[in-house]
Amino acid sequence: MDVKELVARGIPERVANFLVSYFGGDYEKIYSVLNSLKKDVVVLKLKFSFSLYSGFAIVFVNLRSKKVELVKSFVSHSTEITKISVESQWREILEKLSSEYKSLQIDPDLSAKAEIVLTSDAKFVQTLVKVMSEDRTYLDVKRFLYTYIPVIFGDENTIVRFAIERMDVFQFYKFARDIGVEIPSAVKLAEGGEMLSEFSLYDIAIQPVLSPIDGVSINSLNVGDEIFIKVLDTDEVSRWFARGDGITSGRITLINRLDNDRSLVTVEIGPGFSGNFVVKNDVKLKVTKGKDIPKQKMVYSHTTAVQPKIESESYDSTFSSEERELGNKVSTEKVKGSSFIFWVVNLLILGVGVALVLIILLFL
Numbered sequence: 001m002d003v004k005e006l007v008a009r010g011i012p013e014r015v016a017n018f019l020v021s022y023f024g025g026d027y028e029k030i031y032s033v034l035n036s037l038k039k040d041v042v043v044l045k046l047k048f049s050f051s052l053y054s055g056f057a058i059v060f061v062n063l064r065s066k067k068v069e070l071v072k073s074f075v076s077h078s079t080e081i082t083k084i085s086v087e088s089q090w091r092e093i094l095e096k097l098s099s100e101y102k103s104l105q106i107d108p109d110l111s112a113k114a115e116i117v118l119t120s121d122a123k124f125v126q127t128l129v130k131v132m133s134e135d136r137t138y139l140d141v142k143r144f145l146y147t148y149i150p151v152i153f154g155d156e157n158t159i160v161r162f163a164i165e166r167m168d169v170f171q172f173y174k175f176a177r178d179i180g181v182e183i184p185s186a187v188k189l190a191e192g193g194e195m196l197s198e199f200s201l202y203d204i205a206i207q208p209v210l211s212p213i214d215g216v217s218i219n220s221l222n223v224g225d226e227i228f229i230k231v232l233d234t235d236e237v238s239r240w241f242a243r244g245d246g247i248t249s250g251r252i253t254l255i256n257r258l259d260n261d262r263s264l265v266t267v268e269i270g271p272g273f274s275g276n277f278v279v280k281n282d283v284k285l286k287v288t289k290g291k292d293i294p295k296q297k298m299v300y301s302h303t304t305a306v307q308p309k310i311e312s313e314s315y316d317s318t319f320s321s322e323e324r325e326l327g328n329k330v331s332t333e334k335v336k337g338s339s340f341i342f343w344v345v346n347l348l349i350l351g352v353g354v355a356l357v358l359i360i361l362l363f364l
Contacts, residue, residue, distance in 0.1 A: 006030070010174025015201070018270035022241075029240050036237045037202055039166035040064040042132045045086045045093060046145070046162050050155040053107075054082045055114055056097060058090055059128075060172060066129045069172070070181065071118050074101075075110035086163040091175075114153075121152050132164075169201055204241055205232040206250075206267060206275030208285045215284025218255065218263050225252050226288040229267055229275065241269065249288045250275070257281075 002025070006016035011034070023029040044059040055075035062069045074081065074097045081104050084096060097104065119125065130136070131144045141164070150158040176182075209228040221227070231246045233239040241248075253274065254266035261281050268274045279285070 010170045010177070012170075012173060012271075014271045015170075018273075022270060033202075033237055033240050034168075034170065036240075037168040037170070039168055041069070041167050041169055041172045043090045043165040043167065044128075044132070044162060045088075045090055045165070046149075046160070047082060047084070047086050048149060048153070048158055048160050049079070049082055050150075050153060050158040053077060053110060054079055055111070056081060056084065056093065057114060057118060058094060059118060061129060061132050062169070062172075063129065063133060064169070066126075068119055068125050068128065070176065071115045073111045073114040073118065074104070074106050075114050076105045077107060078105040080104055081106075086161050090165055117152050124148055124152055138164075201272035202237050202274075204269055204273055204275040205234040205238040206230065206269075207232060207277050208265070208279055208283075209247060211284055211286035213284075214286075216287050217282050217284050218265060218279055219281045221252060221255070221285070221287070223252050223255060226250065227252060227267065228286040228288060229269075229277075231269070231275070241273070 003013065003016045003020055006019065007013050011019070019030050019033065023033075040063045042061040042063060044057075044061060046057040046059060048055055048057070053075050055073060057071060057073040059068060060070040061067075072094060081097075084093060086093075088096075097106070127144060127148070131141050141162070145160050145162055149160045150156050206229045209230055226249050228247060229250050231238055231242040231248060233242045233246070248269065250267035250269045252265060253268045254264075256264040256266075258264055258278065262278055263281055264276060264278050266274055266276050
């Protein structure tokens with residue numbers, strides 16, 4: 001498994017390099033990750049007919065970026081175009097429309113106007129993204145399209161038929177690259193350069209690695225700093241990323257301050273693969289590099305009131321136990337010598353005093 005093979009299958013080179021490096025070229029793990037990616041791009045195959053024209057539109061809706069990324073529209077004066085089934089695969093539909101362009105009497109100007117209509121109405125795009133989400137039913141989509149398409153085309157007699165397919169962002173990337181259209185920004189980010197914090201192919205389940213003693217609080221960290229995180233095996237893709245004990249490093253791409261002195265932190269493990277966690281602002285996290293931790297003087301406090309505080313610098317750990325024992329012995333001998341001299345001097349003084357007293361008594 002190498003980078004070229006992944007690129008040929010539609011994986012952006014930057015992502016391919018990361019996957020091969022992270023998983024050591026393990027074919028099974030790489031494709032398990034790729035096959036487990038969410039189908040975030042919805043392909044809406046839309047067929048419509050109204051008073052004078054008929055047409056087909058292939059609409060690519062990115063649920064993650066919440067945008068209509070691309071629209072390919074074909075409008076004709078002939079009803080022959082309506083004979084193409086919306087149940088066919090979207091690639092087959094595009095191939096047929098492209099190969100029979102002239103015989104189907106496709107009007108390029110009307111086709112371009114239809115694309116503008118389907119992308120310029122902000123309310124239509126916003127609602128379309130909502131009804132395409134996985135928690136909505138086919139009936140929800142049907143009601144919306146059957147109501148709204150006649151409105152934006154300006155003909156209440158518009159007849160609508162549709163079908164839906166789903167694919168991951170890599171498949172869409174390959175398609176956009178193959179047909180030579182401008183690759184949408186939400187996908188182009190995977191090719192290289194800086195990744196935007198909101199762009200992620202998959203949200204990995206992670207939690208921060210705490211370090212109460214030598215860590216750094218989120219208040220002292222910035223976007224771009226690297227920290228240690230633990231990947232959790234809560235879902236299939238995250239499980240593949242949880243190598244060994246799950247500890248790895250990542251780059252902070254977003255710090256969003258929340259209420260209650262907490263922050264939502266986004267960490268990028270690799271291009272397109274990020275995770276999020278919420279942490280209190282004063283909790284210290286383990287960092288990889290680039291942050292100087294303020295050093296504090298260690299002061300030891302004892303429980304007895306008469307014992308003063310002793311600073312750590314006053315203890316010289318370079319002395320061996322033998323040297324300390326010898327020092328204690330010398331100190332003891334010095335004390336003994338001082339005591340002997342003290343008593344000799346005192347006895348001499350006492351003797352001299354007694355002698356003086358006897359001489360005075362003798363002369364009296």
